[in-house]
Amino acid sequence: MKGLISKFAGLGGKGMCLFLLAATTVMTGSLFAEKMEKPTVLLISLDAFRYDYFDKADTPNLDRLRREGLQAESLIPVYPSNTFPNHYSIVTGLYPAHSGIIDNEMYDPVYGAYFDLGKRRELASSRWWHGEPVWVTAVKQGLKANTLFWPGTEAEINGYRPTQWLPYQHNMPYRERVEIILKWIDLPEDERPNFLTLYLPEVNEVAHDAGADAPETYRAVELVDRTIGEIIKGLEEQGVLKSTHIVVVSDHGMVDVDPERQINLDDYFDTSEAQWIRYGAQLGIWAPEKKIPRILKKLRNAHPHLKVYARDEIPQRFQLSGHIRIPPIVGIPDIGWEVVTKKALKLPRDHPLRGDHGYDNEDPLMHGIFIAYGPEIPRGKKVGSFINVEIYGLLCELLGLQPAPNDGSGWLVEQVKKLR
Numbered sequence: 001m002k003g004l005i006s007k008f009a010g011l012g013g014k015g016m017c018l019f020l021l022a023a024t025t026v027m028t029g030s031l032f033a034e035k036m037e038k039p040t041v042l043l044i045s046l047d048a049f050r051y052d053y054f055d056k057a058d059t060p061n062l063d064r065l066r067r068e069g070l071q072a073e074s075l076i077p078v079y080p081s082n083t084f085p086n087h088y089s090i091v092t093g094l095y096p097a098h099s100g101i102i103d104n105e106m107y108d109p110v111y112g113a114y115f116d117l118g119k120r121r122e123l124a125s126s127r128w129w130h131g132e133p134v135w136v137t138a139v140k141q142g143l144k145a146n147t148l149f150w151p152g153t154e155a156e157i158n159g160y161r162p163t164q165w166l167p168y169q170h171n172m173p174y175r176e177r178v179e180i181i182l183k184w185i186d187l188p189e190d191e192r193p194n195f196l197t198l199y200l201p202e203v204n205e206v207a208h209d210a211g212a213d214a215p216e217t218y219r220a221v222e223l224v225d226r227t228i229g230e231i232i233k234g235l236e237e238q239g240v241l242k243s244t245h246i247v248v249v250s251d252h253g254m255v256d257v258d259p260e261r262q263i264n265l266d267d268y269f270d271t272s273e274a275q276w277i278r279y280g281a282q283l284g285i286w287a288p289e290k291k292i293p294r295i296l297k298k299l300r301n302a303h304p305h306l307k308v309y310a311r312d313e314i315p316q317r318f319q320l321s322g323h324i325r326i327p328p329i330v331g332i333p334d335i336g337w338e339v340v341t342k343k344a345l346k347l348p349r350d351h352p353l354r355g356d357h358g359y360d361n362e363d364p365l366m367h368g369i370f371i372a373y374g375p376e377i378p379r380g381k382k383v384g385s386f387i388n389v390e391i392y393g394l395l396c397e398l399l400g401l402q403p404a405p406n407d408g409s410g411w412l413v414e415q416v417k418k419l420r
Helices: 001-011 012-028 058-066 083-092 134-140 173-185 203-210 215-238 288-300 389-401 413-420
Strands: 041-046 071-073 106-108 114-115 145-148 195-200 245-249 262-264 276-278 282-286 308-311 328-334 338-342 370-373 381-383
Touching: 041 083, 041 203, 041 215, 041 389, 058 215, 058 245, 058 370, 071 413, 083 134, 083 389, 134 145, 134 195, 134 389, 145 173, 173 195, 173 215, 173 245, 203 215, 245 389, 288 308, 328 338, 370 389, 381 413, 389 413
Parallel strands: 041 195, 041 245, 071 381, 145 195, 262 338
Antiparallel strands: 071 370, 106 114, 245 370, 276 282, 282 328, 308 328
């Protein structure tokens, strides 16, 4: 107990609130634990499945889960609305400034190291991942957790790993992914995992290349829906659908972009002065300390569609302050606008970028989906939009776990409790 207090003392009043919330949960126990001897929770991510794609494509299987379970009007991502920070916030209940995963690409000045999706060794390094993801919470408390791809599952975190996990294989066919999940769930009771993850990136990939609202993207939506249908059918054939909790989420939405909406940093300062630039739907600049004030001055009010802040000026609503990995200069472009450099424009791409994400998380076009189905989930109910750090608490409740300290308020658990 003393160690937990020390851990959160540096976060001030908010940290103590998080500690008290966690301690209360420990003392009162799980909401659902008495009803579930062997809980099974399957967490599925449909990358970039925007909240309104249900209205634009044929999704009978997801519609069934929505109809027979609980759905949100939309799922609000954390900022930046990118893949890694949001997947990790979903499973830890922490904002990026607390989880350490502040973006898909980041620089740590203490380690002198860069993190991005192409650096497999860094992705598997425990030094980047703070907090306690739900698979660690499960294993620490005696449950089994098998993960089929999720950011963080390839790293040892707090000395723990999932019970079973696979290194990310981008080209693994969806049918094979479904077969692995169903095989795990069909294991003998003493081997069967209580918690499982599945990741399907198709919508994100197609939307980047074709556009957020292209016919090809809607077909990708229908492909992942058919994959959900295969899982439902498999669980029905195994006779376990009604006893399995299925939670379907997406990490963010998507918006159309085009070359007519670009902000070229070379028009405003000498980009060679920067040590590292994070460009695209968000801006981050690392530079020698003596150069930062000059660069910041040149970028302030430089473009009507870009707001630029020093690290300590970022508005509180973005929950992006207090971590050493946050760049000294941060820029937030208007939705649909891209920050570029001349150097970046020369980099080869297989396809022009026609869709993107990472923008202001309050914009509805960045919102994703939340669906929950299962024996302890209210049937045919709907809740309003909520921030995704609330999901970790619900996963822990469904699994009968005492959650680690987190940034969630307990709102989602209370909604499930009230609507049952």
